[in-house]
Amino acid sequence: GDSVTQMEGPVTLSEEAFLTINCTYTATGYPSLFWYVQYPGEGLQLLLKATKADDKGSNKGFEATYRKETTSFHLEKGSVQVSDSAVYFCALRPHGGTSYGKLTFGQGTILTVHP
Amino acid sequence: NAGVTQTPKFQVLKTGQSMTLQCAQDMNHEYMSWYRQDPGMGLRLIHYSVGAGITDQGEVPNGYNVSRSTTEDFPLRLLSAAPSQTSVYFCASSPTEGTVNFGPGTRLTVT
Numbered sequence: 001g002d003s004v005t006q007m008e009g010p011v012t013l014s015e016e017a018f019l020t021i022n023c024t025y026t027a028t029g030y031p032s033l034f035w036y037v038q039y040p041g042e043g044l045q046l047l048l049k050a051t052k053a054d055d056k057g058s059n060k061g062f063e064a065t066y067r068k069e070t071t072s073f074h075l076e077k078g079s080v081q082v083s084d085s086a087v088y089f090c091a092l093r094p095h096g097g098t099s100y101g102k103l104t105f106g107q108g109t110i111l112t113v114h115p
Numbered sequence: 116n117a118g119v120t121q122t123p124k125f126q127v128l129k130t131g132q133s134m135t136l137q138c139a140q141d142m143n144h145e146y147m148s149w150y151r152q153d154p155g156m157g158l159r160l161i162h163y164s165v166g167a168g169i170t171d172q173g174e175v176p177n178g179y180n181v182s183r184s185t186t187e188d189f190p191l192r193l194l195s196a197a198p199s200q201t202s203v204y205f206c207a208s209s210p211t212e213g214t215v216n217f218g219p220g221t222r223l224t225v226t
Contacts (some may be wrong), residue, residue: 005156030178036217043205044158044217087158102148102173103207103215105157 002027006090006106013080013113021075021109022066023090033057033066033073034103038087040067047075047088080113086109116141119218121206127224128196136221137190138206144216146209147189151175151202152220158205164189196225 007022025033035047035057050059050066050073057064062077073090090106122137137212139164148163152175158198161172178200180192189208203222208213 006157025129034215036179043219046214048214091158102160103150103158103165105150106157107157 002031002040002092003092003105004090004092004104004106006088006109008109009108010112012110015082015115016079019075019077019080019084019111021088021090021111023073023075023106025071025073025090025092025103027071027092027094030068030095031107032095033067034091035062035064035073035075035088035092036091038103038108040086044089078081080111082113082115085111085113118142118151119208119216121204121218121221122176123221127226128193129226130197132196133192133194134196136193136204136206136223138189138191138218139187140189140206140208140216141187142208142210142216142219143186144208144210144213146211146215147183148173148207148215149181149191150191150205150207153202161191161204176195186214192215195221196223198225201225 003026032051034049036044036065050057050058053068055066064075087108089108091103119140149161150158152158159175162181164170206218
């Protein structure tokens, strides 16, 4: 079945540091890929997405590129802020059929940014 | 739009009790689903629905029932709560090919 693997956390950075959170996936066909963010005490918010190979999703300074050859969707940000402290989830959604509402998530990566 | 709403926000149950977690969406989305979030395990799909009257099991359905009598509502029932069901529960909805929207979550503790 489908699966998503994220890098082990937690990740602790200083403000303005470069961030990479690795995500790899296993799926048949051509899934859509997502990064969700969960701030303390809140639900999940969509951060960015990519629906086909070589697409780059971007939002709030975060970027991720859909790499089919390496089955990866790594999240990057050039300069993190304290307000980026949250849990980040990589997820995939299968293509087509009745699968549009079904997401498979990675285990989540806790990011803490210090001033 | 209120988006996806969930009630209650917090709940404490004793082992063996039953309860229903409520979920509603006002976006006329076809797809609705329930996930549970446990530390170190991400979110796992419990049940989902592709429209009124149609439901199916996800990855971890045991101990939970669902029904979808209207497009708007998708309640999750715990028939006999167990400590292993202590978790944070998220309801979600999406249109066909659209973004999955999550509710604020219900934190359930079973003692």
